[in-house]
Amino acid sequence: MENPCLVLSDAPVGLKSDGLGFQRYVRPLVSIITGETTETPFTIGVFGPWGSGKSSLLRMIDESLAGDYADRTVRVHFNPWVHRKEPTMLLPLLHTLQDTLKEDGKQRFREVVGRLGHVIATLTSDVLLRKASGGNVSIEKIKEVSKQYAEQRGMVESEIRNLRKTLQAQADVVAENGSRLVIFIDDLDRCEPHEIIDLLESVKLFLDLRNVIVVMAIAKNVVDRGVAVKYRDFGFEAAKVVEIGDEYLDKMIQLPLTLMPIDTGAFLGHLTLPQELEAHAHLLEEMVAPNPRRIKRVLNAYSVMRTIAQADPELHRLRPDVVLRLLVLRIQSPELYEAVIVRPELAAALEDAYGGRLSPEAADHRFVERYGTTSATPMKEALKRFHRSQEYLGAVFGGTAFAEEKEQLPRYLTMLGS
Ligand SMILES: Nc1ncnc2c1ncn2[C@@H]1O[C@H](COP(=O)(O)OP(=O)(O)O)[C@@H](O)[C@H]1O
Ligand SMILES: [Mg+2]
Known part of the structure; x- marks a missing residue:
């Protein structure tokens, strides 16, 4: 009898299949995410090259939260790669948030879901946005447009600030119900360089909120490529690009965790x-x-x-x-x-x-x-x-x-x- 062709799956693994001792990361991270004393907003960056186990670690943290802190955390999974063809990452991000809250077993967030629906509808139908963007809305354009808007109408508050406020209010409602929003962002490394920066900008602008914790998997070289593309016209050297990438992430991430070399x-x-x-x-x-x-x-x-x-x-x-x-x-x-x-x-x-x-x-x-x-x-x-x-x-x-x-x-x- 011939031996069958054994092929190992490349899917991310969960706690049960951990062969790299990832519990050493999972435990402390879960205790930080759920800790009463952890001040929010809080962003955790899981760093490691392609194939090092980032997605698996995110999955294990998620499993651990689902098992022991199901009521105290609302876990939102955002996969930017799936949405890479959409004009802006912000809308799918809000959609994902809304979908997750809708699925809450105890239906605690009905009001928040309604509010988010309203925000999404407004954003989607925002004539100004669409007109100015020509179908391609980037964060820069939103900023630009809202600047024009504010200038034209003499409005003090920009659209972005309003949106942030609305989102903050909703995150607070979730917290009043005893839960923290934990947003997992994975597969950034599969996106195009310009999409990565767009997503990071969205995260910085809209998820840097009280009662929200973001856990992101990041391959640093991919972010550097994003920076290189974004600042292409400046003609920076490679070393400078790496430095800008570092600074960029430093500002966003309170807890960087680099996966150790494996045994x-x-x-x-x-x-x-x-x-x-x-x-x-x-x-x-x-x-x-x-x-x-x-x-x-x-x-x-x-x-x-x-x-x-x-x-x-x-x-x-x-x-x-x-x-x-x-x-x-x-x-x-x-x-x-x-x-x-x-x-x-x-x-x-x-x-x-x-x-x-x-x-x-x-x-x-x-x-x-x-x-x-x-x-x-x-x-x-x-x-x-x-x-x-x-x-x-x-x-x-x-x-x-x-x-x-x-x-x-x-x-x-x-x-x-x-
Ligand atoms: N803790 C682990 N135990 C066993 N296999 C793992 C572990 N972490 C990752 N792997 C395996 O390594 C490969 C890459 O993992 P993945 O989490 O997708 O890495 P990344 O997201 O960094 O590219 C996959 O085949 C996955 O099954
Ligand atoms: Mg991955």
């Missing part, structure tokens, strides 16, 4: 590895980037390869550790992987370099003799470029697996593809 070994122990990989778990641990999504990608790519190989007697005997090394290379260092496709001998040469058996500076004839290449120059150049270029390569080329499989290497590479 790769423990995470691999938590996953179900294909049987033949169990013996190579340590190798995998040394090679793979400490990122849960990356790890799952490597394992899934491996499972697919294995299923293909099972159906082909020629491929069946290929070594799992060699397949793993090549897969990790393909995912983590595509350029080096391409160089190996062009010159498979390069893999054995890198092993020799890492093993101290060959210097990239060695005489040309040694390359020609050892690897059967016609010209030593491209090999030497590739060695100089890639040898010790990244730490994990020491594990990939730290043995003689590629030399042992020299004859078969083109077959592996054909199977893995580019």
Whole structure:
């Protein structure tokens, strides 16, 4: 019987499937969110790169609040990416808030729901807004328009301030009913740069309210890209962009939490590895980037390869550790992987370099003799470029697996593809 192709789901996980010890974040955050002494408005930023577990942490905080503080928190989930095509993030944000309050089991917020409905209707039908925006309302435009409006009509209060006031009043009503509004904002990293800044502006303008706590998942580089696009015309250098991004978030976020690097070994122990990989778990641990999504990608790519190989007697005997090394290379260092496709001998040469058996500076004839290449120059150049270029390569080329499989290497590479 052939082994089934085991594919690991990439969906965010909840408390029951925690394999990274996230309780260490969940507990303190939940106690801050529900703490009597926590002053609001309060914004928590969960920072981490793509695939590090931000969405999962948000989900766990949500589960924990739903389990232990169901009555004391109203949890609103806003996914800006879903609404990215809408002219402004503000309306969907208000809609989401309204929908959540409508679903309250005890129907405590009927009045607030009605009020919000009114606000939404006014905003939607605001002729001034639509006229000025030409169908594309951004926060800047709302500001601009309300400025014109105020100037034209001599109004002291801007529309925005009015809206804020209304929203504040509604958040207070929710609080009087014994609950705090907790607004989760996730998947910012899937939005376009300009959309991200629009959303952050909306949050700053309209959710910075008493009795409201915002929990946001943020990949900092994505915000920086947003800043770079927003300030494109100023031509800032990359370092300046990062600095502006920092300042921007500093102003908004009272509690930044950066996810710590994961324990790769423990995470691999938590996953179900294909049987033949169990013996190579340590190798995998040394090679793979400490990122849960990356790890799952490597394992899934491996499972697919294995299923293909099972159906082909020629491929069946290929070594799992060699397949793993090549897969990790393909995912983590595509350029080096391409160089190996062009010159498979390069893999054995890198092993020799890492093993101290060959210097990239060695005489040309040694390359020609050892690897059967016609010209030593491209090999030497590739060695100089890639040898010790990244730490994990020491594990990939730290043995003689590629030399042992020299004859078969083109077959592996054909199977893995580019
Ligand atoms: N605490 C955890 N325990 C087990 N798996 C996790 C954990 N956190 C994240 N993962 C897994 O890692 C991958 C990326 O997680 P996700 O929460 O989507 O990250 P992000 O939102 O930072 O991109 C998913 O496959 C998810 O199932
Ligand atoms: Mg996510």
